[in-house]
Amino acid sequence: xxxxxxxxxxxxxxxxxxxxxxxxxxxxxxxxxxxxxxxxxxxxxxxxxxxxxxxxxxxxxxxxxxxxxxxxxxxxxxxxxxxxxxxxxxxxxxxxxxxxxxxxxxxxxxxxxxxxxxxxxxxxxxxxxxxxxxxxxxxxxxxxxxxxxxxxxxxxxxxxxxxxxxxxxxxxxxxxxxxxxxxxxxxxxxxxxxxxxxxxxxxxxxxxxxxxxxxxxxxxxxxxxxxxxxxxxxxxxxxxxxxxxxxxxxxxxxxxxxxxxxxxxxxxxxxxxxxxxxxxxxxxxxxxxxxxxxxxxxx
Amino acid sequence: xxxxxxxxxxxxxxxxxxxxxxxxxxxxxxxxxxxxxxxxxxxxxxxxxxxxxxxxxxxxxxxxxxxxxxxxxxxxxxxxxxxxxxxxxxxxxxxxxxxxxxxxxxxxxxxxxxxx
Numbered sequence: 544x545x546x547x548x549x550x551x552x553x554x555x556x557x558x559x560x561x562x563x564x565x566x567x568x569x570x571x572x573x574x575x576x577x578x579x580x581x582x583x584x585x586x587x588x589x590x591x592x593x594x595x596x597x598x599x600x601x602x603x604x605x606x607x608x609x610x611x612x613x614x615x616x617x618x619x620x621x622x623x624x625x626x627x628x629x630x631x632x633x634x635x636x637x638x639x640x641x642x643x644x645x646x647x648x649x650x651x652x653x654x655x656x657x658x659x660x661x662x663x664x665x666x667x668x669x670x671x672x673x674x675x676x677x678x679x680x681x682x683x684x685x686x687x688x689x690x691x692x693x694x695x696x697x698x699x700x701x702x703x704x705x706x707x708x709x710x711x712x713x714x715x716x717x718x719x720x721x722x723x724x725x726x727x728x729x730x731x732x733x734x735x736x737x738x739x740x741x742x743x744x745x746x747x748x749x750x751x752x753x754x755x756x757x758x759x760x761x762x763x764x765x766x767x768x769x770x771x772x773x774x775x776x777x778x779x780x781x782x783x784x785x786x787x788x789x790x791x792x793x794x795x796x797x798x799x800x801x802x803x804x805x806x807x808x809x810x811x812x813x814x815x816x817x818x819x820x821x822x823x824x825x826x827x828x829x830x831x832x833x834x835x836x837x838x839x840x841x842x
Numbered sequence: 843x844x845x846x847x848x849x850x851x852x853x854x855x856x857x858x859x860x861x862x863x864x865x866x867x868x869x870x871x872x873x874x875x876x877x878x879x880x881x882x883x884x885x886x887x888x889x890x891x892x893x894x895x896x897x898x899x900x901x902x903x904x905x906x907x908x909x910x911x912x913x914x915x916x917x918x919x920x921x922x923x924x925x926x927x928x929x930x931x932x933x934x935x936x937x938x939x940x941x942x943x944x945x946x947x948x949x950x951x952x953x954x955x956x957x958x
Contacts, residue, residue: 568896570912571873573919575892578874600892607896701932760927765905 547594548576555604565608572601626770633766635698641691648688655681659723663732674732678723686716699767707755714751721745778835789834796826858890858898859907860941863926863934866908872921873899899924907933 556569576597583593601607659677662669669677690712693703703711721744727733728741761768779786800823807815854861865871865879873895881889902908907930913921926934949955 567922570919571922572896574872574913574915574921575874575877577919578872578921582878602891602893607893696932701929703928704931707928760909760925760929761906762928762932763906764929765907768904768906 547591548580548597549573551594551598552576555598555601559605559608568604568607572604572607576601629766629770630698633698633764635696637695637697641695644691645688648684648691651684652681652688653684655679655684660726663727663730671732674727678720678727682716682719682723685719686712689715699764701762701764703762707759710751710755714748714755717744717748717751721748785834789830792830792834793827796823796830799823854884855890855894857937857941858894859902860934860937861890862895862898862902862924863907863930863937866924866926867931867934870923870925872913872923876924902930905929 552569552573556565559565576594579597579600580590580593583596584590588596655677658667658669659674659681661667662674662677690708693711694705694708696702702708721741724733724737724741724744728735728738779789800819803819803822804816807813807819861880862876865876871879873892877890877892877895880895899908899910903910903924906927908924908926910922910924913923915921
């Protein structure tokens with residue numbers, strides 16, 4: 544193996560300020576140089592010459608780092624634009640065809656689900672076959688809704704490739720179908736052994752979602768990413784101790800709320816319980832507002 | 843380099859981002875593989891400079907069009923691999939469509955069929 548290349552690389556980076564960025568670039572270049580030297584040696588160049596030639600082809604490394612900085616410098620005026628203006632400039636209107644399709648899928652979902660529930664609860668005298676078919680219509684509607692929406696370009700996101708969007712649609716279809724089967728079993732419309740189908744749908748959808756989620760890559764547009772960098776950080780992100788305090792307060796509020804609910808149920812009756820719940824929720828919101836927007840410490 | 847070569851290299855350089863995205867579309871690659879794929883495709887005539895490519899990777903990564911990760915090589919330094927994102931694929935498709943449309947316009951304006 545050629546070791547000259549490491550020495551030459553160190554020399555090339557000798558006068559460079561070793562920021563994490565520069566260190567990163569150096570390591571990246573190292574692997575590329577090694578591959579280039581191997582290629583040159585394979586074509587018959589002596590190893591010392593090969594290393595020198597590979598480095599020479601690279602040019603001045605300070606320029607490589609400088610170019611990135613120049614990029615950032617030209618990026619500054621663009622960043623100065625407000626988020627609102629950037630949003631308007633990059634605005635993408637939904638396609639009319641997509642809007643019409645969404646309405647159709649939604650109707651399929653709502654009608655299928657409503658009729659299936661009415662049939663399963665015995666309000667409508669429907670036999671079992673059509674109920675399952677209606678559930679299928681509702682699941683297909685939701686699956687197509689999800690897949691179609693993900694494949695659309697929006698103001699902030701690029702469209703998802705159609706196969707991946709289709710995967711999300713399929714996972715949603717399986718999830719709703721599986722849950723629907725579970726619902727039919729719970730209502731007693733289907734015998735218990737049918738939970739095999741329910742489990743099959745739900746489990747395969749979980750597996751599919753997990754796979755898609757783990758392999759998902761960025762689909763935000765560049766302007767959104769640039770905008771997010773300039774955004775004022777959330778109070779809870781910049782002050783972790785405030786977030787922790789809020790978490791403890793919330794836990795206390797809900798513990799007390801549930802205690803009050805239990806007391807109310809056993810003393811004055813269960814219909815007073817929602818009142819305690821509402822009081823707890825209101826209290827939590829007040830605490831949240833107080834934590835998020837109270838004046839910052841030390842100016 | 844002749845005048846013709848300089849013109850061709852200029853044209854090529856203008857599409858570096860799209861070319862890199864196109865190379866990454868099939869599989870994840872590291873810098874030298876990308877460089878080699880471009881060099882082989884151009885027949886070694888008008889290659890895109892490595893310095894240009896490093897700048898391109900940084901820009902693409904900043905814009906979220908590619909992601910990078912380090913390989914697990916034990917010898918000769920770890921390779922920095924690049925992976926195209928969904929955003930990168932969308933931008934690639936858009937750029938290719940724009941290129942096809944532009945090519946048709948330029949072909950007709952330059953009267954290419956006549957020249958051949």
